[in-house]
Amino acid sequence: MTKLSVNINKIATLRNARGHNRPNLLQAARDCEQFGAQGITVHPRPDERHIRYQDVRDLKAVVTTELNVEGNPTPDFLDLVREVRPEQVTLVPDAPDAITSNAGWDTVQHQAYLQQVVADLKAIGCRVSIFLDPDLDMVRAAATTGTDRIEFYTEDYARRYPTSPEEAIRPYREAAELAQELNLGLNAGHDLDLDNLAYLHRNLPGLAEVSIGHALICDALYLGLENTIQLYRRQLTDTQS
Template identity: 60%
Template sequence: MTKLSVNINKIATLRNSRGGNVPNLLKVAKDIENFGAEGITIHPRPDERHIRYQDAIDLKEIVTTEYNIEGNPIQKFIDLVLKTNPTQVTLVPDAVDALTSNAGWDTIKNESFLKEVISTFKNNGIRTSIFVDPVPSMVEGAAKVGADRIELYTESYAEDFAKNNLKGIKPFTDAAILANKLELGINAGHDLSLDNIKYFKENIPNLLEVSIGHALISESLYLGLENVVNMYLNKLK
């Protein structure tokens, strides 16, 4: 079964919009675990507009499932990850002012940098994943720099699926087959939803984990958080 890791950035966004501590991020994370999710994901950014760096430290004390921290490995981020020692770190090439993630790594151009960063994390016992587009050379580059896993950037798949273009899955299937040959674990995330997750899961061999935040929290406004978490779990079986 593919693991569901819930990205709770949007909960932090809602909290920060009014100040104070409502909704309580730590309680929501714990509730999501109790509802059956197998992981909690956060993506702190330098401006702390949603997840704060202190949140990452506080969550370490209460998350009992897999704890995944995503972000661009600037020094401040590296220091945070080493301090919190999560289950997994996912490296994402965000610009400082990026609204959301919009591209995978060029693992060839950034080979030496990624090797150094990944070595630092792996030497501290932290599993590493690299956010990549479904491009064979980028997957091969991820293996070359020593990553444990890739996270497939799925925005194009979601856009094609919404247009009933099921052929949009092919680059992702091909990338997954290559990753399996290279002994890379496979994660996925970005714009995955209740509508498109089942088809994606069915066509990605050995999909280990999906990280879902925006869609899951949005769907929960109508259907309820506990219900939506379990709907995802059923589709990922």
């Protein structure tokens, strides 16, 4: 079964726009779980423009499924995850001023660094995932870091899917098959939505988890949060045609 982890960054963005606690982020996380989310994802950034570091601490106390904390492993970020000890840490090489994540790691160039970070995080009981483009060399190098999983950056898939699903999925399927050979778990995320998710799910062997935020929250404005989460869960069943 492929699990759905709901990224609640956009709920924090809306809260921060007025400077109070509406919507209530912790209640939103509880509701997502009640409505069927199998995990909660957050990506705190240095400027705290959506998820704040304190949010991560508070969420750890209320999330009952799995808390996945994404981010660039800066000293402040690593201090936070050592304190919180989420179930999963996803390492993302984004710049402090990035609007959103836009590339995977060069696991060849940063191999020694990632080995140390992965070892430190696994030592405190966190599952570790490394954000990657579907590049076979990067997958091979990721396997040498000791990481438990990799997460495919799926923006390119989502961009190409409307005109050529087969071409869009090909590099991801090849990289997923290699990941299986190397005993790497597989996650995916970025620009996944109700149009392209089922096809990705059917064509990526070993897909353990998807994390989805922006599209899911946008859909929830029209469809309601409970209904939307159920619709996304439905895309991840083996009965999709």
